[in-house]
Amino acid sequence: MSAQAQMRAMLDQLMGTSRDGDTTRQRIKFSDDRVCKSHLLNCCPHDVLSGTRMDLGECLKVHDLALRADYEIASKEQDFFFELDAMDHLQSFIADCDRRTEVAKKRLAETQEEISAEVAAKAERVHELNEEIGKLLAKVEQLGAEGNVEESQKVMDEVEKARAKKREAEEVYRNSMPASSFQQQKLRVCEVCSAYLGLHDNDRRLADHFGGKLHLGFIEIREKLEELKRVVAEKQEKRNLERLKRREEREREEREKLRRSRSHSKNPKRSRSREHRRHRSRSVSRERKRRTRSKSREKRHRHRSRSSSRSRSRSHQRSRHSSRDRSRERSKRRSSKERFRDQDIASRDRDRNSRDRSPRDRDRKDKNRSYESANGRSEDRRSSEEREAGEI
Numbered sequence: 001m002s003a004q005a006q007m008r009a010m011l012d013q014l015m016g017t018s019r020d021g022d023t024t025r026q027r028i029k030f031s032d033d034r035v036c037k038s039h040l041l042n043c044c045p046h047d048v049l050s051g052t053r054m055d056l057g058e059c060l061k062v063h064d065l066a067l068r069a070d071y072e073i074a075s076k077e078q079d080f081f082f083e084l085d086a087m088d089h090l091q092s093f094i095a096d097c098d099r100r101t102e103v104a105k106k107r108l109a110e111t112q113e114e115i116s117a118e119v120a121a122k123a124e125r126v127h128e129l130n131e132e133i134g135k136l137l138a139k140v141e142q143l144g145a146e147g148n149v150e151e152s153q154k155v156m157d158e159v160e161k162a163r164a165k166k167r168e169a170e171e172v173y174r175n176s177m178p179a180s181s182f183q184q185q186k187l188r189v190c191e192v193c194s195a196y197l198g199l200h201d202n203d204r205r206l207a208d209h210f211g212g213k214l215h216l217g218f219i220e221i222r223e224k225l226e227e228l229k230r231v232v233a234e235k236q237e238k239r240n241l242e243r244l245k246r247r248e249e250r251e252r253e254e255r256e257k258l259r260r261s262r263s264h265s266k267n268p269k270r271s272r273s274r275e276h277r278r279h280r281s282r283s284v285s286r287e288r289k290r291r292t293r294s295k296s297r298e299k300r301h302r303h304r305s306r307s308s309s310r311s312r313s314r315s316h317q318r319s320r321h322s323s324r325d326r327s328r329e330r331s332k333r334r335s336s337k338e339r340f341r342d343q344d345i346a347s348r349d350r351d352r353n354s355r356d357r358s359p360r361d362r363d364r365k366d367k368n369r370s371y372e373s374a375n376g377r378s379e380d381r382r383s384s385e386e387r388e389a390g391e392i
Contacts, residue, residue, distance in 0.1 A: 028062065030071040036061035037085035040071045043224040045093050045217075052214040054193075081235065087228040094225055097218070101194040108187055122173040126199055127188045129166040130206050133159060137203060138211025163203070193218040 030040060036059050038044035046059040074080070136159045143152035186199035193215045198205070209215055 028067075030067040030074070031080065032062075034062050035067055036063055037082040038089045039063045040068050040082055041086045041224075041228075042068070043086060043090060043221065043228075045090070045221055048217040048221055049214065052212075052217060054214060079235070083228050083231050083235070087225065087232055090221060090225040090228065094222060097194055101189055101191065104189045104194055104196070108189065119173070119176050122169065122176055123186055123188075123199060126166065126169045126173055127197065129162055129169055130197065130199075130201060131210065133162045133166065133203060134206030134210030136162060137207035138216075141207070141211055190215070192222070 028034065036044055039047065039059065039061070044059060044063070046056045047063070049056055071080070071082070136155055140152045140155045140159065143149075143155065188197045188199065189195070190197055190209070195209065195214065197209065201209075
C-alpha cells in the first residue's frame, strides 16, 4: 500500500465518510445489511487472519474504515446492538475451527501408535511445557520490541525455569517409552489455532508458532468472542429489566385504575358529588367561553353595522345627489322641449291667424289705429293746454 493510500485510510478511520464534503461515499450507511458488523467492531476474521496460512480472502460484505468511524461516532448517542451480529459471526467461525481441530485429532489417533494412558499423560505434560515456553518467548520478543528490557529479562528467567521443567518431563517420558517408539515424532494439535505441534520441537519453532500471527489472531478472535458474549448478556439483561419494569408499571396502573373504579362503586354519593362538581366547573367554563364568544360577536356585529351604515349613508347621499342631477337634467330638457313646442305652437297660430284675416278686419284695425292716434293727439293737446294754464 502506498503512503497516499495509507494516509487516506487513516483519514477515513478518523473522520468518517463525510470528510472533504465527499457525498458520493455516503450512498451506503453503516447500518446497511451489506456492511460487515464484525468489521465495524474490529473483529472480522477476514481482517485478523489476513496474510497467514489460513487467510480467508476478501469478506463477502463491505469493509470500510470510514463506515467504522461513522459507527463509532453514532454509537455514542444510540445503541445499535451490532454486538449480537458480530457474536453470531465469530461463533460460527470458531465452531468451524473447533470441528477442524477434532478432525485433526482423530486423524492423528488413527495414524500414530497407540500408547497407554500413563505414557499419554507424560507426553501431554511435555506438550504443556512446550506451549508455556513458546508463549513466554513470544512475550519476551514483544517486550523487547516495545523497549521494556527489564520486564523482558524477568520473563526470560521464567523461560529458563520452564526449560528445566521440560527437560525433566522429557526424561520421564523417555524412560517410560521404548527406544524405538521414543525416536518417532509425536504430534499434537494446537487447541487454539488447530495447527500441528511436535513433541520434540525446539524453542525457536515453538516461539515462532506461539508468537506468530496465526496463533495470536486466533487468540484475539477467541477473546473478542468472550467479550462479545459478556456484552450481549449484559445488554440483554438490561433490556429484560427495562421490559420487566415497564410491565410492572403497566400492571401498577391497571391495579390503580381497578382500585379507583371499585372505590367509585363503593361510594356512589362521593363519586356523584365529585362528578357534579366536575360537571359544574365544566359548565361554568363553558358559560364563560360562551360569554366571551358572544361579546366578541357583538363587537364584530357593531363594527360591521357601523361600517354598513356608513357605507349605506354614503351610497344614499351619492344616489340622492345623482337623482337630483338627473332630475335637473330632465327638467332642463323638459323645459327646453316645452319652450320649443310653445314657440312652434305660437308661430303656427300666428301663421294661421294671418291667413284667416279678412280685408274687413284689416280696415277695422286701420280705423282703430287712426282713432287711437287721434285720441292720442287730442290728449296731448289737452295736456299741453293744462300745463300752460297752470303756468299762468
